[in-house]
Amino acid sequence: MSIYYVNKFLYQVDRDPELLAAYKAEPAALLDRWERDYGQWLNRVERTTWLEFTERERAAIVEHDYVTLFELGAHFFLTLTIFIAIYDEDYAARTGPLSFQREYAQKLSHWMGKDYPTVAL
Amino acid sequence: MATLSAVLATTHHPFYLKATTAPPEERMPQADEWKRKVEAYRETLTAAEPDILVMVGADHFHQFFSDNYPTFLIGKQPKYDATFYNEEREFGLPTFLLDGHEELSGFMLKGLIDRGFDFSVSHELKIDHSIICPIITTRPQADLPIVPIYTNIFAPPLPSPKRFWDLGRAIREIIDEFPSDKRIAAVGSGHLSLELGGPRQFGETGPDPEFDRQAIEWLRTGDIDAILANVTHESMAGSGNATHGFMDLILMMGIAGAEPAAYVDNLDLFHTMEAYVTWYPNGDPR
Numbered sequence: 001m002s003i004y005y006v007n008k009f010l011y012q013v014d015r016d017p018e019l020l021a022a023y024k025a026e027p028a029a030l031l032d033r034w035e036r037d038y039g040q041w042l043n044r045v046e047r048t049t050w051l052e053f054t055e056r057e058r059a060a061i062v063e064h065d066y067v068t069l070f071e072l073g074a075h076f077f078l079t080l081t082i083f084i085a086i087y088d089e090d091y092a093a094r095t096g097p098l099s100f101q102r103e104y105a106q107k108l109s110h111w112m113g114k115d116y117p118t119v120a121l
Numbered sequence: 122m123a124t125l126s127a128v129l130a131t132t133h134h135p136f137y138l139k140a141t142t143a144p145p146e147e148r149m150p151q152a153d154e155w156k157r158k159v160e161a162y163r164e165t166l167t168a169a170e171p172d173i174l175v176m177v178g179a180d181h182f183h184q185f186f187s188d189n190y191p192t193f194l195i196g197k198q199p200k201y202d203a204t205f206y207n208e209e210r211e212f213g214l215p216t217f218l219l220d221g222h223e224e225l226s227g228f229m230l231k232g233l234i235d236r237g238f239d240f241s242v243s244h245e246l247k248i249d250h251s252i253i254c255p256i257i258t259t260r261p262q263a264d265l266p267i268v269p270i271y272t273n274i275f276a277p278p279l280p281s282p283k284r285f286w287d288l289g290r291a292i293r294e295i296i297d298e299f300p301s302d303k304r305i306a307a308v309g310s311g312h313l314s315l316e317l318g319g320p321r322q323f324g325e326t327g328p329d330p331e332f333d334r335q336a337i338e339w340l341r342t343g344d345i346d347a348i349l350a351n352v353t354h355e356s357m358a359g360s361g362n363a364t365h366g367f368m369d370l371i372l373m374m375g376i377a378g379a380e381p382a383a384y385v386d387n388l389d390l391f392h393t394m395e396a397y398v399t400w401y402p403n404g405d406p407r
Contacts (some may be wrong), residue, residue, distance in 0.1 A: 004187060011186050014207055042188075066318075076318030076362050077275070078182055081230040084211060098391075108320035116362060117317060120277035 005039065005051045009061060012038055014085060024086045027062045067107050071113050073117040080104070092118035123299040125347065127169035128305050128400040130340060130373035131162070133178070133254035133310035135212035136394065158388050158397065159258045165384045165399040166259045168407045169306050173222050175268045175296065177309030177369055179275055183208070191278045193288065195233070196269040197226035203248035214250060222266035225299060229268060232295035232382060238288060255310045259277030272372065274311065274365045282352050282365035285368040286345055289375015293402075296376075309373040312366030313337070313394045319362045323392045328361035333394040336367060337387055340398045343379040345371075370396070375403075379400055
């Protein structure tokens with residue numbers, strides 16, 4: 001299980017305007033770059049060597065598939081904020097305030113009344 | 122000894138500033154009522170004439186992450202920057218540079234360790250919207266030194282509701298013992314029922330209006346026994362996946378004690394219930 005690595009990706013990209021713009025425009029290329037330049041680095045000197053994504057996680061990140069990320073147990077706040085950053089402005093201009101957030105909820109409606117996947121690592 | 126002049130427990134809706142400063146034609150329908158209620162609540166702090174603010178909040182994965190997430194943390198710095206880039210982006214929050222109160226931070230840290238709370242301490246803490254939003258609503262001039270305390274309501278495993286109550290009681294003892302003639306107010310923020318990134322987010326009300334009604338009543342009456350008998354991590358998850366922020370409101374009631382609040386108000390917004398609660402442990406100055 002590598003959901004920690006997914007959360008690390010969401011956490012770092014959401015906090016960096018340049019990475020975020022690249023994730024919006026070219027997600028597959030940004031994911032490759034993030035793994036090379038960010039994912040295994042603890043700081044500018046030290047690195048880990050063993051962290052990696054599963055194929056399902058990799059596909060969900062590349063496809064902006066927040067439903068699968070929710071179901072895998074990615075942290076709800078990290079997932080929400082990064083996809084608001086990517087989609088909210090365009091949705092609001094087209095279909096009004098909060099329309100992206102409400103579509104997001106609707107796409108997860110099959111979880112209503114059930115226990116959610118844990119976000120505990 | 123210092124005087125604990127007020128304890129405030131509130132929610133921290135990050136859209137307050139944007140909603141109430143937007144041009145009239147862009148304002149949400151509740152904006153004027155929201156502003157009136159916040160300004161009335163602000164008066165409960167102003168009347169207490171505080172010199173120092175002990176601020177309780179929680180980092181929303183802004184500075185801390187799962188590689189090293191502190192359970193409880195206190196800042197001990199002469200200055201604190203606020204607002205993170207993605208909060209400016211998403212909520213339109215401005216930046217701040219707040220003064221810190223290093224002496225009270227150090228006294229608080231030692232007192233907490235002595236009482237069995239193994240706190241982390243930061244000398245490079247940046248403040249996120251859990252503390253800046255209450256500054257904006259209750260002390261917008263941002264002119265008082267702060268002692269920031271962060272709790273983990275966000276990245277499991279979380280401490281128990283009882284632990285938050287006990288921490289509040291310990292903070293109260295330490296404020297009462299602080300050798301100073303200053304007037305200290307404690308201002309903390311958390312949540313009622315709340316869903317983020319799940320199927321119940323951004324509905325017409327908060328995800329569990331019955332919990333919200335009950336929670337406000339518990340705070341109003343100071344009924345910690347009912348809270349500890351009814352509120353668990355599982356019950357909070359059932360009320361919305363981000364409801365665990367209610368534990369910071371329990372902590373604030375812990376600072377005040379199991380006493381009726383002097384001021385209680387609330388506002389039903391489009392997807393959450395706002396709550397505004399004030400206690401005066403050393404007498405109502407109004």
